[in-house]
Amino acid sequence: MRLHRNLCFATVDGLLQIFNEGMYADKVVQQLLKRDKRWGSRDRGFVAETTYDIVRWKRLYAEIADVKEPFSRDDVWRMFAVWATLRGIKLPDWKYFEGTPLRKIKGRFDELSKVRKIKESIPDWMDELIVSELGEAVWNKEATALNEQADVILRTNTLKTTKEKLQTELFDLDIETESIKGYPDALKLKERANVFTTDAFQKGWFEVQDASSQLVAEFLEVKPGMKVVDTCAGAGGKTLHMAALMENKGQIIxxxxxxxxxxxxxxxxxxxxxxxxxxxxxxSTKPIKKLYDKADRVLIDAPCSGLGVLRRNPDAKWKLQPEFIEKIKKTQQDILVQYSRMVKPGGKLVYATCSILPSENENQVKAFLETNKEFTFIKEKKVLSHKSGFDGFYMALLERK
Incomplete structure (x- = not known):
């Protein structure tokens, strides 16, 4: 691979915004990709993937390059040189790379890779917290899995098409996909591609949604004609999946x-x-109170640490703080107690998070059930990236007596 100056400059500019100005990586990358209209898909792919790569391995690369935050522009160029060297990319004869100690970089990498929190590029506090909850053996595997690039997974919109028709339409555009066993509506891209520019996307034939996230709507056991409340809907990936499973019959709030x-x-x-x-x-509390005892199904896709989705949000490693996790646990408890009251007798509730921490997941459900005796536990599903290959997720199904 040959490095192109304008693409490298764009990447360094983006990294400075993410590291020093606290901007979100996805927003920065979106802006970077509009920087030069002459860039082709390969150029844009280089900028996006290199930016995410260096964000993902920030701690490791900074230690190897011997630089500390806040990073100067020269510091980021040194981290860039580490990234390139470890990938076997020949550094061009640019002033930014003068005196780069190539052999020392490889030696430092071997040495630092013996320490998990540096090798996997994780803050000290996060490493300690997750070890205390998951144990060393599980966290060793999960930390590695959460540093892998996430696959692009589509969810077929069965309101408009079938998985087979969608697969054929994309194949005609040279976008190859494959089914995933156990995920009835999912298609995985064999190679990354910009699917948002396709006619199939404009026509509403699919959404981009990780396979683990696609499990939640089915877990809630929604059926046509039901009254369903999605309490933390956000931009609505799971809401839209429920609408498809309900065949547009019934009501989703x-x-x-x-x-x-x-x-x-x-x-x-x-x-x-x-x-x-x-x-x-x-x-206010009014919209919630109006729905007390009214819903057949309630989904609480609770706000959480997001530690299960670090593959797609690697900058969250550097933005998260331990105080936030303690605060969000209290929010989760309050939401569970308040929103569960919308479930009518005989109705069901799913509590879900994209966290891998038991303290945000099964422990929250257990504490809720101890003080809310009208609910019974039916089943739960814990998804870890190193076992599934997809995002870390948790979901528990409860029934109101």
Whole structure:
């Protein structure tokens, strides 16, 4: 591979924004990709993947390069040189790479790779917390899995097409996909591609949604004609999946505290042809109280640490703080108690997170059941990346007597 100056400059500019200005990696990459209209898909792919790669391995590369935050532009170029050297890419004769100690880089990598928190590029506090909850053996495997690049997974929108028709349409565009056993609506891309520019996407034939996330709507056992409440709907990946499983029959009430997310869901629902969704902003306790004892099914896709989705959000490793996790656990408890009251007798509830921490998952469910005796535990599913190959997730199904 030959390095191109303008692509490398764009990557370094983006990394400075992410590391020093606290900007979100996905937003920065979106902006970078619009920087030069002459860039082809390979150029854009280089910028996006290199940026995410260096964010993912920030601690390891900084230690090898012997630089500390806040990073100067020269520091980031040194980290870039580490990235390139470890991938066997020949450094061009640019001033930014003068005096790069190639042999020392490889030696430092071998030496530092003996320490998990540096090898897997994880903050000390996070490493200690997860070991205390999962144990060394499990965390060793999971830490490695969470540093792998996430696959692109599509969910077929069965309101508009079948998985087979979608697969054929994409194949005609030279986008090859494969089915995933145990995930009835999922297709995995064999190679990364920009699927958002396809006619199939514009027609609402699919959504991009990780395979683990696709398990949640089915876990809730929704059926056509039911009244279902999605309490933390966000931009609505799971809401739209439920609409498809319900064949547009019945009612889904999509709720969130953020109105802008519901507006995005409204736009996506229109494209998907999902007509049985109502949108309600949680701006006080009133919208919740109005639904007490009314719902056949309630989904609580709770706010969480997001430690199960670090493959797709690697910058979260550096933004998360231990205080936030303690705070979010309290929020999870409050939400479970308050929102569960919307379930009618005989109805069911799913509590889900994209975290791998038992303290955010089964421990929360256990504490809830101890003080809310009208609910019984039916089943749970724990998904770890090193076992599934997909995002870390948790879901528990409860029934109100």
């Amino acid at each position: 999509a709720m969130d505290i953020y109105e802008n997310k519901l507006k995005e869901l409204k736009r996506r629902a229109k494209r998907a042809g999902a007509h049985n969704i109502e949108f309600r902003v949680i701006d």
